[in-house]
Amino acid sequence: MTGWLIALGLVALTFLALLLIGRIPRAAREITAAALLLGLAGYAWQGNPGLAGAPRSVTHTEGQFDEQLAQQRRGLAERYGPAAQWLVMSDGLGRQGKTKDAANILLSGLRQTPGDANLxxxxxxxxxxxADGVVSPGADFAYRRALALDPDGPAPRYFYGLALARNGQLQAARDLWAPLAASAPQGSQVKAELDANIARIDAMLAGRAPAAP
Structure with missing residues (x-):
């Protein structure tokens, strides 16, 4: 019933506004009233005027910051230097779910030092x-720039390979990880992790395992 009352009230207010403010001529008043009644009929046909309101609450989901990934990056890449301050600020924004701002702050750093592989x-x-885990063209370009600037460093190959593996590009990830695992110190955690991931990739490529690293 409430829906009908609101609809009728809106029609009446609209007609009065057209009369008083719009000053429609007398000859057009019948046509205007008919058009408004036609709209009301459409509401009765398509809508549910007797349906009770159901307020909805919107839940805003922020991006999840991967703390372990950040720790791995700090262990393999930067600790000090000009890149560190930008990365610390980016990580802080990422922890708040502000993933776009986290990327933009690094772009600001790159304007100052465009040749920094860590950035x-x-x-x-x-x-x-x-991008919720997707390797976008922009991310792919950034990883490739890091590789070009630091071809012998472990961090670009490790994280680029990790992103590719998580996106199902297993052979490309293996091609990056295999030489890195071969050069990693014996008994190191990185080597053990890479060897395990490469073994899973080989199993998946052979059709024997369902899970990605």
């Missing part, structure tokens, strides 16, 4: 986080 690597990770 390009951080940007790749930030863009992947912003």
């Amino acid at each position: 390009w690597l951080g940007l790749g990770n930030a863009l992947v986080a912003h």
Whole structure:
């Protein structure tokens, strides 16, 4: 019943507004009234005027910050230097779920030092986080820039390979990880992790395992 009252009230208010404010001519008043009644009929046909209101609450889900990934990056890549301050600020924004801002702060750092491989690597990770784990063209470009600037460093190959593996590009991830695992120190945690991931990739490529690293 409430829906009908609201609909009728709106029709009446609209007609009065057209009369008093719009000053429609007398000859057009019948046509205007007919048009409003036609709209009311459409509401009765398509809508549910007797249906009770059901307020909805909107839940805003923020991106999840991967603390373990950030710790791994700090262990393999930057600790000090000009890149560290930008990466620390980016990580802080990422923890708040502000993934776009986390990527933008790294772009600001890259405007100052465009040749910093750590910043390009951080940007790749930030863009992947912003895209809910998807390696976007922008993230792919950032990883490739990090690789080009630091071809012998372990961090670009490790994180680029990790992003590719999580996106199902298993052979590309293996091609990055295999030489890195071969050069990693014996008994190190990184080598053990890489060897395990490569073994899972080989099993998946052979059709023997369902899970990705």
